[in-house]
Amino acid sequence: MSNLAYDASADIEAASETEIAAMRELRPVPRISIQAFCETESIAAPIERAAADRRMSKAHLKVHMGGIGTAIEFYQSAQTPNLIIVESRDEPKQLIATLSRLAEVCDPSSKVVVIGHYNDVWLYRELIRFGISEYVVAPISMADILSVISSIFVDPQAEPIGRSIAFIGAKGGVGSSTVAHNVAWSMSTLFSSEVVVADLDLAFGTANINFDQDPTQGIAEAVFSPERIDETYLDRLLAQCAERLSLLAAPSMLDRTYDFDAEAFTQVIDVAQRTAPLLVLDVPHIWSGWSRSVLTQADEVVITATPELANLRNTKNLLDTLKKLRPNDAPPKLVINQAGVPKRPEISPSDFAEPLDLTPMAVIPFEPALFGNSANNGRMLGEMDAQHAVVKTINEMAHVLTGRSELKAKKKAGLGDLLERLKRRK
Template sequence: MRADPPREAADHARGGGAGRGERAPFLAFVQDEASEAAIRGGLAAFGGGLAVRRGGIATAIKALEREATPRVLLVDIAGIDDPMEQLEALAGICTPDLRMLVLGDNTEIGFYRQLTRDLGVAEYVHKPLTRDSAERLFGPFLKGGEAETEAARRGGQVVAVCGARGGVGTTTVAVNLALQLADVSRGHVALLDLNLRGGTTGLMFGVRPAPGLRVALEDPERVDGLFLERCAMPIGERLKLIAAEEPMDAVPLPTIEGVAGLLGLLRQRFNHVVVDLPMPPGPAERAVLAASRLMLLVMGPDLAGIRNAIAARKLAGGGAARMMTVLNREGLPGGLKRKHILEGLGATPEVTIPDLPKLLPRAANLGKPALNTVLRRALAPVTEEIAAVHAGKVRGSLMARLFGGSA
């Protein structure tokens, strides 16, 4: 999953990933010459950036696995027996801010409604396509306006990962969860580390975070479309890291507006945003909990972990839509037995990660993520909860996959 930093930089420059600015304004995949001519003629007045390629949705899937998601995508599903499955696959590799247009040969109104109302497709048009219909129905999406405003209301899911106390493995969980999501969901994932001083996400990947995160969090006006180009570090093809390494004597003052603005930007560009969150959270960090679909509370097998986990659940219970407790390092020599932990918590942890005394320290010191079979199996319930992905299977509606679901 991880490439050496020089190779990552080269891939980034060529255009791999969700954080690039050179996204095509409009990209179409059509199967016949007549449709291509109608699109080129009908949309010629909307300026440059119009790209039309020959091929159907299978061609689109293969291409967008390697290329940046365009702002507007048109795909041709004519002649496909089960287009829904193909649309699901396409949605899984695109960023949430995509506006998808579909061209096909099904003339039934029920099919149109299923695509546009139930599955989140912006517009469906049946063949034959004319220049007039291409301009009238597809043109508004090149202008922006209402279509862009609607897209801004949608976005990827935010997952907050926080520890009951320091040293329980919060960053380890966040790093490996982000890697697993990027791997099995095939979606675009952002890992945001809000531990501005002493954060270790960069160390675990063997990279130095780019500057800019602190400024963006303190001054909301600095969070713009170029922020990702300056601050996001590419980790593999579908994972970006946004972190900082502020001096220990620095006093970062993130604002609620800064955190909310950054999350809004990330949610439009990524299917999943995993946040390594300091605990207890300050007022600005609580904006993450308010935006989260899921909160992971990481604890260790000790009395302090139980006490703080109970307190943290009360503190953050009203923010995240769903909370899962992660018991890390189960079986640690000298740690509490499982039955005592269950008695103390009054509930069973949804996720249990065994003690891995050799693997995790070695991986952290080498700057290589520790994701292996044991960790993958332990994190599977979280992956299932976040992305409806388990054991290599992808489920969920196109709306949930393409636009990341509701927060």
């Protein structure tokens, strides 16, 4: 029996736009064990790709080549997992008989999903009556697999999980935190939506200054006492910044070091997502196990960069790495900040974006007076000048990141645009 257990170092085919859209609303799968027994590579491949998805990070999925017969032999001496996925090319009556033999060696609590090659209503009804959790007709996609697993193990009556958006700078000092805080404020005011901002830079975080807050507790208490974290405890740690905006502030002190393991922020993020529909994660410009984990698990990633060569290199490295870590998600959004600094040689936005194969979500010009006054007064840009062009850009970003509008590529002016203008004049 060959074992195709997922190898994280292997190259995984990226999901199509259709699959990404289909999986956008899927919730994370709980900590369960899954084993699949496949007869064909066309079924094994999407299941292996599903194992690499961030929504399956808590689950343990192993793929074996061989159908129901292999599963029966395997479970003669092995304990059955929470979910068994089997592929069978048997005709309907033979399939029912083979599954009866599988039931003899399976724990009654184990769920079973059958992937068959016959689109037969009688077969489907018989399998459901037999106790099979789901019957799926081949061919299948990775999105199909994730959807089936989610439908079995995720309670449809459970409260919805908030959307997490992680902001990180391609370099330190590019304004990623300022962009994150202002986008969060815009989301809370434009859409009357509850938003939580989590400042993950425990040593040097600026969210407390930007929001003019001085809380005695914050994210440090949550991270250093993960066993205490629940919605009630988290609510005590939140500082109210606006009517619908709350902050998990960083201590911004150097009285101790902040060395964390890779999953240090997982618990607090999970709980925070249950308390608000939008969670903005202000990730510092570092590369560690925990920052890598936060970026991998976020629903959306936003990279802020200034139009310089080192920023371009770092942005490219981040994009390439996150594509491997998040093969089934859309690429991160790009924000070019501080464009047009006087006398500074810089890369034009179009030249910056071209090697990245990304359309910037926003290009924010260098406006030292607006940003300086905002920072020094502890107020958001929208509070300083609601009609400013930069504020309107921030609002557009809020629409894109909440799915209320789409990022549209801007076409370069050319012959087609000229012809369109001439037509309108007639």
